[in-house]
Amino acid sequence: MPISTVTSDPTALTLTVVGEYGVPVARLWDAFCDPRQLERFWGPPTWPATFTRHDMVEGGRSEYVMTGPDGERARGYWTFVSVDPGRGFEVLDGFAHEDGSPDDTLPTTRMRVDLEQTATGSRFTAASSFASLAAMEDLAAMGMVEGITAALGQMDEVLADLAAFAAGRATQVALLSDTVVRVTRAIRGSVDQVWRAHHDPDLVRRWMLGPDGWTMPVCEIATVAGESYRYVWERADGRGRFGFEGELLETAAPYRSVTTEQMMGTDGPATRNEMTLTPIDGGTLITVVITYPTTELRDQILGTGMVDGMEASYLRLEESVLAAA
Template sequence: MPVTSLTRDAEALTLTVVADFGVSRQRLWDAYVDARQIEKFWGPPTYPSTFTRHDAFVGGRSHYYMTGPEGEQHGGYWAWEVVEEPSRFVVTDGFADLEGNPAEEMTAMRAEFDFEETDAGSRLTVTSTFASAEQLEQVVAMGMEEGVRESMSQIDAVLADLASFALGAGTQTQILSDTQVRITRIIRGSVADVWRAHHDPDLMKRWLLGPDGWTMPVCIVAENVGDTYTQQWASEDGEQSFGFTGTLLESASPHREVTTEQMIGTEGPQTRNELTLTPAQGGTLLSLVVTYPDAATRDMILGTGMADGMETSYARLEREVLGSS
């Protein structure tokens, strides 16, 4: 078990956890900023978590929910205040509904995560500061101390699983719920370069093509929130064509954007796409959370081989735009 100490200070209104790990500080940091990894240990084994949003940048947010043994779900959120990769981040940590909206009846706390290098690997110190003695006692009574120990006991297994999260694993698809899917890939390139490759029409026409044999004659980028984008593809033989259009809903360059998407010439279905770019060992972790209107639509679109086409495009992005072999 990695927990070295757990100290409650009633005067300072803090709860401090120290845990030691036999991996590098960077590896430990990556486990916390990658939604695929943190949801494997953020919460006791009997209350596994699902992260539907995880923004490791100042001003970003994380939304998650824990599912209990009887199927009951409890939501939480982080509001990211400080990010100093790979040594420190600070978040406001609070309870929320399943959409990530803060629970007004529950006061949030401040959580500071400090990552240090040690002779044996790395050390994580998490200091939670509460608004009052009553709040501290309330969360302790809810079993927070034991929950922390149980949660951290799962981290070693995640850290040991390099193959699932390392550069070279390719495009991965994870079903989050009946309506949501998360698509992830580590791309060889900086966050700034990957962002530019998603927003420069000339670059997009070089890599965003899916399987070989297609061109992208139309690429209109939405530059400001509220703008419409249009992307159209045509087969090289000129016999087939299709396209998508949508609206830019949110933008926090170069880390996150949210758009709608709908196939041109159809009545639906429309999806909501949330793109997040996070620095990671070996490049940039690209995460795309897609929200569908229902499970049937989700399965229909996944069944088209969408992930395979995306992998072909991302490999082309690395090879032809970012210059990776």
């Protein structure tokens, strides 16, 4: 059983969970960095979590929803107070309304997660602090202790899969809802290198090309919120020209950007693309959450081979750009 102790201290207003795992600290850290792994244990088995945002940097924010057996939904968020890569992090952990805004009628806790190496692997310690005894009792009555014990009890299986995750780094897609898609890819390069590769026009032209045989004659990058960007592709023989354009809504270099995206020459509504870069063991995890205006458009775009094109581009990024950096 991975969870070794669960200690509730009403005097200190804390709840401390300790787990022991037979994997290196780096593997344990990756489980928290990757939303695909995190959502497999941040929620009891009957209330699995889905993360739609995960900015694991100081000042960043994560958003998730847990879904019950009868379709009930409970939203939550983390605000990162501090992040010590590979060693731990501290968050404000709260409940949220359906639109993602904080629900101030329910208690917020402060959770500190520490990871440390042991003789047999690694140790995980999560210490949650409560604002008052009443808040602690309210959350206990809601089943917090039982829930966190059941949720973290799933980590052994998740950690066993991390070796496969590290070996199989290809682009993966997850359908989060009828209109929201999450694309992830582990890249062999630092966060700074991957960020630069997305924002230096000369570098972008070398890798963001999809399948072989395409060029990018137009590459206009937006670097400040409110600016517009434009990408145009065409075949090497000049045929098949098309492009995308949009606006940069948010940017926090070198880990997060939010843009709109629309095919040039069309009148339909744009998608919203949220890209997050997270350092992991051996490289950077790219996460792109795409919100489509309709399910039909989502299916239409996925049906074009978008994911295969992204994988071809990311592979080119590793082999032609980052390998030479």
